[in-house]
Every structure is written in C-alpha cells, then in structure tokens.
Amino acid sequence: MEFAFSREQLMFKKEVLNFAKKEIAPRAQEHDLKGEFDLESFKKMADFGILGLHFPEEYGGSGADVITTALAGEALAEGGADSGFLLAYGAHTFLCGDTIFRNAAEAQRKKYIPKICSGEMIGCMGVTEPDAGSDMASMKTTAEKAGDKYVLNGSKMFITNGPIADVAVVYAKTDPAAKHAGVSAFIVEKGTPGFSAGPPLKKMGVRTSLTSELIFADCEIPAENLLGKEGDGFKMASQTVEWDRSVLLAPTVGSVAYLINKCSRYAKDRIQFDRPIAEYQAIKRKLAELKIFEEAARSLVYRIAWAKDQGQPLNHLYASVAKLFIGDWSMAPMNDAVTLHGGYGYCQEYDVERVFRDGRLAAIGGGTSDIQRMIISRMI
Secondary structure (H helix, E strand, O other): OOOOOOHHHHHHHHHHHHHHHHHHHHHHHHHHHHOOOOHHHHHHHHHHOOOOOOOOHHHOOOOOOHHHHHHHHHHHHHOOOOHHHHHHHHHHHHHHHHHHHHHOOHHHHHHHHHHHHHOOOOEEEEOOEOOEOOOHHHOOOEEEEEOOEEEEEEEEEEEEOOOOOOEEEEEEEOOHHHHHHHEEEEEEEOOOOOEEEOOOOOOOOOOOOOEEEEEEEEEEEEHHHEEOOOOOHHHHHHHHHHHHOOHHHHHHHHHHHHHHHHHHHHHHHOEEOOEEHHHOHHHHHHHHHHHHHHHHHHHHHHHHHHHHHOOOOOOHHHHHHHHHHHHHHOHHHHHHHHHHOHHHHHOOOOOHHHHHHHHHHHHOOOOOHHHHHHHHHHHO
16 A cells, blocks of 8 residues: 655645645634635635646646545645635535536536636535434425426525525435435526525634525526436435545644644743743643644545545445544544643634634534444444
C-alpha cells in the first residue's frame, strides 16, 4: 500500500493553503460573528478553481482526482477557512453539483454544472425534513406527475445554503406506498412559483453557513427536471455518502492541523511560573492528543478517497467508522485546544473557540453518530 501523496498533490495543497491564509482566513472571524455567508470569498474560491475541482474540464472543472479534491478541503481548513464556509462549499459542489452531474441528462449537465463551477449559481440539497432525517422512508414531501410537470408539496429542514441557493436537488416521494423505492430526486430552481426558503436558522456553530427550511406549496416543475428515473432517489442520496464521509470530512482534519499550529505557538509564547507552558507535561499531553487524532483521522479519510479513485464501491463500514471517529472523537482534542489557551480560549479573540463550536456539528450532520453505530454493528 502506498501512503504517500504525489509531489504534484503536495504542491497543490501548499497553493491552496497559501490561498486560504491570504484570501479567506482574514475574513472568517468577521463573518462568523455576524452570521453572514462570505460571498466574496466564495467567488474567489470559484476563480481559484476549487468549486469545480473534480468536474471534467468540458463543464468548467479541472478533472482532479478525489484525493486531490480532499487535499483542497483539508488545506482550506488548515489555512484558516472556517467550517461554516467549507460546509457551504461542500453542499454546493458535492451534494448538489455532483448529484446533478452523475444523474442528469446531458442538457441539464451543460445547463447547471458550468454555473456551479463558476459560482454563478449556488446549490443546495434537500433531504432532511422536520420529522424525517436519516429515515428517508418516512419522508412526507410528495411529487405528483401532472402531464408534463411534477407538483411538489412538503418541506425540508436544516438545509445548508437554503436561504441563498439558486438551484436545489430535492428528494420527494413519487410513490408514497413504496417507502425507499418510492423516493425520487428533482432539480428545482430559485424563483419557481410555490418554492420558497425560510429565514436563516440561528445556530451554535458553522454560522457562516446559512441554513433554513425549504417550502414547496403546489410547486410545479418541468418533468425533465426529474433526475434519473422515478424511484432512483434513495440510490442517489446514498451516492452522496461517498463525498459526505470522505472529502467532506477532510476539512475537519485541516481544522485540527490549524489548532495544532495555533496551540504550539501559544504554548511556546505563554509564560507561567517563569517557563513557557509548552514545557509542562499537561500541555505536552494536549498537543500529543491533537496530533494523534489528526494522523488517525487523515488515514481514515484518505483510505476512502483512495478507494474512490480506484473505482471501488463505497465500503460503508469504513465510511461509517470514519464519520463516527471524526464526529465523536474530535471533540476531546478540540476541547484540549480551548483549555490550553485558558481564559483566552473561551473568548472570540482566539479562533479556537470558533473551531470548537463548529466541530460539534460533525457528530450530527450527514448521519448522526448513533446512525453510524447502527451501520457498523450491522455490518460486523
């Protein structure tokens, strides 16, 4: 097994790291405190080529492999991009854009993917509902065929980019009696009559990622906006797990690397009892725990990314182990980073407070840790 990144991949990661430090990180705290999406930085991401990194060049992308795409997410976080901003990027590029790319007709690909790569359109995905999260069979949103249209009724909840999205991939029941087999996926554009977004939700963390309800009230969309065939929705949603539990976990690895850099500098500079606190055993333990988590999490993430590049089907056991480990086990080292900074770690002057708040979502979004335990136990 080869555990090394190529020279080209490492050079690219360094370029993204420098880009994040220069163009995104200086604005992160301001937007986090205001709870605002940083559209200017999002456009810079598009210009740099990150929004379309893994899409083919013919659609405005770069044709990068999965490992390189994961490295970009890791480097953005290590360079100081906040988790909310990166969550918005993930929902846009992978949950929305990649689902369209994989499943739409060629005309739809040409219509949407170049605009997603350029940031001209912002995307989101609507699966979760007020009463249905991981249990897609309980979905209540319906799509009824009416001639050359589908009529959508229902609502979605906790939708990343919901208030700002120009295009959404929406899952709805076309055959309510068929449970999972009755779920289908549709493309719905902003401005479609009957389609609206609720106000942004006020959240503990990832505040720069705007999240809201999506509402469908007799929302008519063209029949050609059906993705794939009726009943393909559950399969499509499962495909997003490949990104959700590999590339979309990479920024957490980068966030911990960011904390290690911050904590190391602080520990060297902070003098207590005539010595830098870096010389005390308790502080060394905290730094060691951060590094242990970073290395373990990176191995889990890139094992999945490598397998995806080899064309292997997703190993749901590996994916759930990675999701659970990063979601649950990241909290202890992130907490160590806060306490290492003492009272400063509890204040917004230092970014460790924000990283800690943002990190709490990792055990909830994209399938809770309890769901991952169910998957893991079933597969063993």
